[in-house]
Amino acid sequence: MSVDAAAIRRRKQDVVKIQAAVATAPSTPLDIRELELDEPRADEVTVRLVASGVCHTDAIVRDQWYPVPLPAVLGHEGSGIVTAVGAAVTDLAVGDSVVLAPASCGVCEQCITGHPQYCVDFYALNFGGSRTDGSSSLTSDGERISSNFFGQSSFATFTNVSARNAVKVAGDAPLELLGPLGCGIMTGSGAVLNVLRPAAGESIAIFGTGAVGLAGMLAAVAAGATTIIMVDIVPERLDFALELGATHTVNSREVDPVERIREITGGQGVQYALDTTGVPPVFAQMTKSLAIRGHGALVGAAKLGTEAPFDIGSLLTSGITVSMVVEGDSVPREFIPRLIALYERGLFPFDKLVKRYEFADINTAFEDSESGVTIKPVLVF
Template structure:
């Protein structure tokens, strides 16, 4: 069948909307009609080739849609089911069976290989393959074939227009807090970066009962928005020393901290702001080879714990419904981070995300 898709063709170039041929769903796949899909920083860095993913390719990895066809060997899904797509994982390796599928030993091939295991692609143009199965889904397309193992069935009344980001960006920030840091009620949390991932982490910290929530950034308008969403303190690290400010607010150091930026200097600030035996997590992506400093001599005595976290260390089929439930109860209002765009505006969505004018762009089909 034919489908329209936004194709990444070259680094730092706009995506091109093209008509492509989509093959039939293969074993272990669903064909999904995409209703909405988030635009994520990871889409931009793959477009720009921070990681060597073959081009051309249909990106998109925060898709939400309706099952249009069920491939051979797939159970638990039917045509008409509403689904949100998380990252692909093999389901059989040691990490997957241990309940940590985001650390699947085949994660890179499954999500960045942009081909099926047999080398085929779901998309083609004039008989020439176009990369598919990015994060198991390539959701920048009206119809796409997705890895059924990464799909999460959601209730029939679920608002698909806002749910796509739960499959990556929102899951990453919230999961790093709820699944890895696990702040107790009454604890202190600092979040570095007020993008969608950082704001999701802040909302998760609030839902967990943290009572001191410090947001750190250099954009004052975003810091003000963070206050509206529940931050108890903000620090503009462009004008204020963040480590000093956090230690003053917390009387010695923060118990939990999250770096969503991937900026080496910010990572160092985060580790230096921790209290004794504090726990920090890094989720921000950086170019391969990026290094950050940590004062081993001092931090060894502090006994801090630093986690590097992928996709919030989530089990999507458990965690995405959990986030939906929190949202329904008014405890996780992630929809306030979203601005929607028509499919034809997808490059504007990328631009607005890059300059910070939109926290979480969602493209509607």
Template sequence: MKIQAAVATAPQTDLEIRELELDEPRPDEVTVRLVASGVCHTDAIVRDQWYPVPLPAVLGHEGSGVVEAVGADVTDLAVGDKVVLAPASCGVCEHCIAGHPQYCVDFSPLNFGGSRPDGARMFSEHGSPISSNFFGQSSFASVTNVRARNAVKVADDAPLELLGPLGCGIMTGSGSVLNVLRPGAGESIAVFGTGAVGLAGMLAAVASGATTIIMVDIVPSRLEFAKELGATHVVDSREVDPVEAIREITGGRGVQYALDTTGVPQVFAQMTKSLALRGHGVLVGAAKLGTEAPFDIGTLLTSGISISMVVEGDAVPREFIPKLIALHERGLFPFDRLVKRYPFAEINRAFADSESGETIKPVLVY
């Protein structure tokens, strides 16, 4: 069928909305008509070729929509089902079957390879193939094909215009806190970065019962917004040393948990030094391949700290996304306050507003 899609053609270049051809779904796929798609920092850095995804490409990986067709082997989804789309995984490797699909042995080719595993691409233009299957979905398109495994069924009355970011950015921040760090009631956490991932992590910390929640950034308005959402303390790292500030807030001990959402080497180093004895820190911020960060192994050797590198919140999407929806419905996870909607035709403005910080989480509405 003919569909509309935003095509990335070159680094630092606006996406072009074009008419493309979409092929038929494979036996294990469903065709989804998109209702909305979040815009994520990863879309921008892939457009700019931090990761070597083939261009031209249809990006987008926070999609939500309605199933229009199902492949012959699909048994758990039906036409008309509402779905949120999640990253691709094989489902059969040792990590997938152990409940850690975000560390699938084929995660990179399945999500960044630009095609299905057999090399076939879903989209074409005048007979020429266009890189597709980004994060298993390429959701910057009015209609796309995804493996049924990637689609999370939600309730018939689910607000699809809101839910797409649960498939990546919101899942990454909240999952890193709830699935990996797991702070308990009365414990402390510091979050570096007040973008969508950082604020989602903060909201998860509030929901978990943590009572010392410190947000670190360089944008005063974002820090004030974090306080509105539940942060107990904020640190402007342009004005003060964040490590010293965190230790002062915690009586010299440091925080039990920390989350770096920036991918900035200096910030990563600050996170490691802000941890209490036997504290646990997580890095989720994406950096260019080959980026190295300082790590004071001399001083930190006796600290007993743990550092984890986390992808997509180490979540099982079909289990975790419904939990986030349930928390939101009860008013315990108000991630909707991070979202601003844009018509699909204004995708490049959404990218620009995300990069400038004007918008925390842009969501395109088809």
């Protein structure tokens, strides 16, 4: 490393002014305001955000389904350019393009065995509103603002993140598109490719045609599944799923989805199923749609304490497996480049799910996501 490069790496930055969208209360529009961002710690990098996806989890945390301390800067599908690095960071440099992923400790049993999304400190690191030492990187005229949401708080023009959860990508990568690979797209596709793992010629049913469900569907297409059944209540979304590669659709408002899935599969049920909704009756339908020794997965978030019906009497003899899946059980530095490679080869066209919004229109993006007008809003800075 040259003397100049070393000087850049060691350089301390002063507290800087940034623009950020602050969540202040449940069901309340985010407030774009000027905040102060402190300097990166030794293991952190400062990232200038190019874009950030808007995810259902941002909305439910704003509404306090999970008790992240407010006021807070949310956002957890960020992508951008590294502008400063901490003294202990060796694998990233100023100017690197990165996609941001959830935080994990890197040293617990789950992390070291390749399952960082089940890190023993996952909740504290991603929903605690602070660094591990309790400090926040964000203030507003001396008032503490919760930071480090999903390790990033990407609804801001700049943010400090642990270098561990910044995934370096090619310098010419389309950063304005890639942010959702760090959560929503990774969740759906990872649940299919990393957990369910359908083989060529096999069958899968996916409940929900939002960004997570459609990402799972695209992954099933890429894996070679030949019976791909999408279940939802919105006809336009179901038609769109057919355009993207689904072989069958089921409107569960019009027919019993379990019965219809069994009709499609000759009475057997599907070998794999994915519930992206987190709605208890839908979860029950997912379990009942499985074939003998089938494998189902739940990725949809629900309020803490939510319980779902599970027919242990009827299902005992089915031999099914049901997995609870966080962030697609992915190792981001391995999985995100895989998704980018599939996208570049035309095998994973997740860009068809995306609609861009200016940062100033963040509340419109939230509204359009909730109403279903937009599948995956992405804010561009």
